[in-house]
Amino acid sequence: MLFQDDPRPKLVGIARLAASSDLLEAKRQVEYLELETRRFIGRGSGRMRSIWTINPYRGCEFGCKYCYARYAHEFMELRDPELFERKIYAKQFQSAAFRAEVRRLKLGDVVWMGTATDPYQPAERRFQITRQILAVFADERGLDLGVTTKSDLVARDAALMVQIARKNKIRVHLTITTLDEPLARLVEPRAPRPALRLGAVKKLTDAGVPVSVLAHPVMPLINDSEDSLDRVCAAAARNGASSFSAAPLFLKPCAAQVFLPFLEQRFPHLLRRYRERFENSAYLKGHYPEMIADRVERIRARHKLAERREPEWPLPEGTFDDQLELFPSLAKGPAAEKPGSPAGTLQRKVNRL
Ligand code: SF4
Numbered sequence: 001m002l003f004q005d006d007p008r009p010k011l012v013g014i015a016r017l018a019a020s021s022d023l024l025e026a027k028r029q030v031e032y033l034e035l036e037t038r039r040f041i042g043r044g045s046g047r048m049r050s051i052w053t054i055n056p057y058r059g060c061e062f063g064c065k066y067c068y069a070r071y072a073h074e075f076m077e078l079r080d081p082e083l084f085e086r087k088i089y090a091k092q093f094q095s096a097a098f099r100a101e102v103r104r105l106k107l108g109d110v111v112w113m114g115t116a117t118d119p120y121q122p123a124e125r126r127f128q129i130t131r132q133i134l135a136v137f138a139d140e141r142g143l144d145l146g147v148t149t150k151s152d153l154v155a156r157d158a159a160l161m162v163q164i165a166r167k168n169k170i171r172v173h174l175t176i177t178t179l180d181e182p183l184a185r186l187v188e189p190r191a192p193r194p195a196l197r198l199g200a201v202k203k204l205t206d207a208g209v210p211v212s213v214l215a216h217p218v219m220p221l222i223n224d225s226e227d228s229l230d231r232v233c234a235a236a237a238r239n240g241a242s243s244f245s246a247a248p249l250f251l252k253p254c255a256a257q258v259f260l261p262f263l264e265q266r267f268p269h270l271l272r273r274y275r276e277r278f279e280n281s282a283y284l285k286g287h288y289p290e291m292i293a294d295r296v297e298r299i300r301a302r303h304k305l306a307e308r309r310e311p312e313w314p315l316p317e318g319t320f321d322d323q324l325e326l327f328p329s330l331a332k333g334p335a336a337e338k339p340g341s342p343a344g345t346l347q348r349k350v351n352r353l
Contacts, residue, residue, distance in 0.1 A: 029086050030061055032123055037091040040133070041101045041111070052105065053115040056129035058089040060117040062150060062191040065262040066217055069116045070254040081258050085190070090127040099136050107142035114173075120151035122190075134160045141167035148173040148214075150188065152196040155203035162208055171210045174201055174241075178215075178223040179231050186266055187222070194232075198239050205240025215246035218292050220277070220284075221270055224248075226295055233299045243306040246296045248284045256282075 035058065044051040060069065063085035070084040105111065113119050119130040130147075134157055137145060145168060147154065147161075154172055164170045178184050179194050201211050213236035218224045233244045251259055256278060263271045277284060300307060 030122075031087050032126070033087065033089050035089040035091050037093075039101055040091065040093070040098050041105070044112075044115075050110065052109055052111040054111060054113045054119075054133060055116045056091055056093070056113075056119050056127075056133065057117050057121060057123055058091070059084050059087055061085055061088055061121050061123065062118055062188055064150075064188045064191065065259050066187070066219065066249055066251070066255055067258070068250065068252050068255045070258065071252065081254060088121070088123050090123055090129060093127075093129045093132050095132060095136060098133065099139075102136055102140055105140075105143060108144060110144045110146070111137075112146045112148070114148035118149050118151060118191075119147060120149045120153040124151075124153060131157055131160065134164060137168065137170075138163045140164075143168045145170040146173060147171075148175065150175045150191040150197060152192045152200035155200040158204050158207040158209055161204070165209065171212060172204055173212045173214050175214045175216060176232050176236070177217065177219075178228055179235060180223075180228070183223065187219070187262075198235050201236060201239040201241050205242075211241045212243040212245065213241045215244070215296075217249035218246050219249045220274070220288065222267065224292065224295075226299065229295060230299045230302070233303050233305060237303040237305055241305065244296075244300050244303070245307055246292065248289050248292050250283045251278045252282045 040054055040056070042053045042055075043049065044053055060067065067084070070081045113130070113133070124130050137143065138160055145164065147170070149172070154174070161170050161172070174197055176194050176197050177187065181193055181195070184191070184194050201213060204211050213232065215223070215229055215232045218229070223229070229246055232246075236244050251274075260271065260274065263274055277288075297307075
C-alpha cells in the first residue's frame with residue numbers, strides 16, 4: 001500500500017507567524033491587468049459539451065498547490081507556473097454585449113461559473129465582474145446556474161442570487177478541503193480560511209441559496225482521513241449545506257510541477273509515494289478512489305447530506321477548450337509580453353489593488 005501513515009506537520013508559534021509574513025509578501029507581488037474579451041460564455045468540450053462555462057478572471061491569486069488551471073496561462077506563453085497566481089487578468093465586461101450572449105442560451109441550459117479560476121478571488125472586490133454577470137442573469141429565466149468558489153466573498157451576492165432563483169435554478173459550490181487552518185494555509189495559501197468559507201455557507205443558506213460543499217481534492221495522507229472529511233461534512237451540514245462530495249486529487253503536468261516541489265518541502269516523507277502513484281497517469285486508479293468513494297458515502301449518510309457533484313469530477317481532458325477560443329492566435333504561441341503581439345495589444349495593465 002503506497003498511502004498508509006499520516007505524520008502531518010503542524011504549524012505552531014513562530015512557524016505560523018512566518019507563514020503569514022510569506023502571505024503578505026506574496027500579496028505584494030500580485031499584478032492585475034485588464035483583458036479585452038470577444039465573448040464571456042464558452043462551451044465545455046467532450047463529455048462537458050452540454051455545459052456553458054464562464055470565467056471572469058484568468059489566473060487565480062489563491063495559489064492552491066494542486067491547481068489544475070495553471071495551464072491557461074501557458075496559452076499566453078506565461079510558462080512560469082507562479083505567474084498564474086501573480087498575473088491576474090480581469091476580462092473587460094460590457095453589460096450589453098454579455099446580455100446579448102445570454103439571450104442566445106436556451107431554456108434549461110446549464111451555465112457553470114468558476115470552472116477554471118475562482119470568480120470570487122480578491123480581484124473581484126475591485127472589478128466586480130462576477131457581480132455584474134449575476135445582475136444580468138437576474139433578468140433572465142429558465143437557466144440552471146452553478147457557481148464554484150473557495151471565497152467567502154460569494155456571500156456578498158446572496159441577495160442577487162435569491163433574485164436569480166425566482167426564475168432560474170442557482171446553486172453555490174463552496175470548496176472546503178479541510179477544517180485544519182494551518183493545513184489549509186499551506187495547501188491553499190491565499191484562499192480565505194475554512195471558518196470564513198463556512199460562514200459564507202451559513203449566510204447563503206440562511207438567505208435561501210442552496211449550497212453544496214466540496215472537499216475536492218482529497219489528497220492522500222494529507223486530508224483524506226475519515227475524521228478529516230467527516231469534520232468538513234459535519235460542519236457543512238451544521239451550516240445549512242444540502243450536499244457534500246469529495247473526490248481524489250488529480251495531477252496534470254502543470255499542477256504536478258508545483259505540487260511535487262511543495263510536497264518535497266512540506267511533506268517530504270510522501271514525495272516518493274506520490275511520484276510512484278502519479279508517474280504514469282494524472283488520475284489515481286484502483287483501490288484508492290474506490291476506498292474514498294465508500295468513505296465519502298458513509299460520511300454523507302451519517303450527516304444525511306445528498307450527493308451533488310459538479311457537472312463532472314474529476315474534470316475530463318480538454319474541458320476548458322474555451323480558454324483557447326478567447327485567444328485563437330495565442331494557441332499558436334506568440335509571447336503575451338512581446339510588444340506588438342496580439343496579447344500585448346489586448347491586455348492593459350491596471351494599478352494594484
Ligand atoms: S481557487 Fe481554484 S483556480 Fe484558484 S488557485 Fe485554487 S484551485 Fe486554482
